[in-house]
Amino acid sequence: MFLKVTKYPDAALRKKGSPVEKLSEDVFKLVDDMIETMIIEEGFALAANQVGSLFRVFVINTTPHEDTPKPAAFINPEILNQEGTVVEEEGCLSFPKLYLRIKRADKIRIRAKNLYNENLIYETNGLLARAIQHETDHLNGILFIDHVDKAEEEKVKKYLDSLNSSGMHE
Ligand SMILES: [Zn+2]
Numbered sequence: 673m674f675l676k677v678t679k680y681p682d683a684a685l686r687k688k689g690s691p692v693e694k695l696s697e698d699v700f701k702l703v704d705d706m707i708e709t710m711i712i713e714e715g716f717a718l719a720a721n722q723v724g725s726l727f728r729v730f731v732i733n734t735t736p737h738e739d740t741p742k743p744a745a746f747i748n749p750e751i752l753n754q755e756g757t758v759v760e761e762e763g764c765l766s767f768p769k770l771y772l773r774i775k776r777a778d779k780i781r782i783r784a785k786n787l788y789n790e791n792l793i794y795e796t797n798g799l800l801a802r803a804i805q806h807e808t809d810h811l812n813g814i815l816f817i818d819h820v821d822k823a824e825e826e827k828v829k830k831y832l833d834s835l836n837s838s839g840m841h842e
Pocket of ligand 1: 764765
């Protein structure tokens with residue numbers, strides 16, 4: 673089922689998610705719906721609070737450079753290690769048409785549960801590492817606009833002003 677993606681400044685985006693205690697039908701359904709929504713919205717990743725759930729879950733397309741998406745669910749993710757820094761442009765489905773240059777760790781180690789109730793440790797870098805940091809932030813109520821440097825602040829301000837004046841926000 674396709675879910676509506678919450679747009680800033682919806683209050684859900686500032687809420688901290690709660691850990692998934694048990695992999696129930698609700699969680700499986702949520703993950704299914706999130707993956708469907710991510711693909712339809714042509715997003716690269718999606719966090720639960722972007723679709724109105726407060727579980728600590730995000731989904732990500734692990735093959736962004738290929739034609740066939742290979743989506744994976746990260747449940748109760750926890751970043752264990754971060755190394756290096758890199759600045760790249762990123763976007764967010766909750767901020768249509770806003771792209772910001774954000775400084776993130778280059779390489780990360782993360783622990784998360786998968787849909788088979790296994791706790792796995794992943795090590796990754798580049799685009800995937802960036803997306804994982806962005807999504808883990810979402811689960812803590814942190815948004816990419818919180819990370820901008822001076823040079824990008826003006827862009828964010830203009831964007832937020834345009835939201836206020838258009839009256840289109842929900
Ligand atoms: Zn986002």
